[in-house]
Amino acid sequence: MTRFPPLFFRLxxxxxxxxxxxxxxxxxxxxxxxxxxxxxxxxxEEYSLTRNRDxxxxxxxxxxxxxxxxxxxxxxxFRLRHDLEYLLGKLFPRQFAPLYxxxxxxxxxxSEVKRRWKSQEHALNVSLGLLFGTSxxxxxxFGLLRARAGDLPSLQDLSSLIKKYF
Numbered sequence: 001m002t003r004f005p006p007l008f009f010r011l012x013x014x015x016x017x018x019x020x021x022x023x024x025x026x027x028x029x030x031x032x033x034x035x036x037x038x039x040x041x042x043x044x045e046e047y048s049l050t051r052n053r054d055x056x057x058x059x060x061x062x063x064x065x066x067x068x069x070x071x072x073x074x075x076x077x078f079r080l081r082h083d084l085e086y087l088l089g090k091l092f093p094r095q096f097a098p099l100y101x102x103x104x105x106x107x108x109x110x111s112e113v114k115r116r117w118k119s120q121e122h123a124l125n126v127s128l129g130l131l132f133g134t135s136x137x138x139x140x141x142f143g144l145l146r147a148r149a150g151d152l153p154s155l156q157d158l159s160s161l162i163k164k165y166f
Contacts (some may be wrong), residue, residue, distance in 0.1 A: 027107075028047065028050060028051070029047060032046055032047050032050075053109075053110075053111040054109050054110040054111050055110075056111075057109075057110035057111040057113065057114040058103075058110040060114060061099070061103065061110065061113070061114060061117075081124075081128075082098075084124075085098045085099075085124070086098055088124075089101060096120055097116070097120075099113070099117045102116065102117065141162055142158065145158070145162070
């Protein structure tokens with residue numbers, strides 16, 4: 001297969017690949033040009049059909065990014081979650097990648113990025129919910145033990161009291 005450089009192709013007023021599209025566009029378009037022996041109507045139609053899901057996905061991701069930048073970045077909880085996502089990406093690079101990393105530094109199609117991100121977001125939300133719920137149970141158990149014991153047990157006695165009641 002002939003390799004074409006990632007150029008900005010134009011046919012009339014139709015922009016086929018813009019400099020703002022993913023690297024997959026610069027691979028897909030030359031393949032279609034070669035398959036259809038040039039830039040033809042069939043080339044454009046197949047490219048449009050193939051890239052439409054990704055175009056919709058990057059639009060959704062852009063809106064999410066705007067909303068996040070507008071309202072979330074000043075929150076300490078946002079910073080904590082962002083750092084946790086980065087840490088998970090470093091610890092488990094095959095299973096977890098932050099959204100920004102998938103968009104900016106991979107050739108994963110945007111529709112797949114969106115799907116993976118939603119899945120990771122759900123898993124992270126469930127995990128954080130379980131962690132928060134477990135923390136509440138521990139605090140509740142500590143309060144219950146305090147109420148039953150009549151005074152506040154020491155931290156050393158806490159584990160033995162929990163074992164005794166649970």
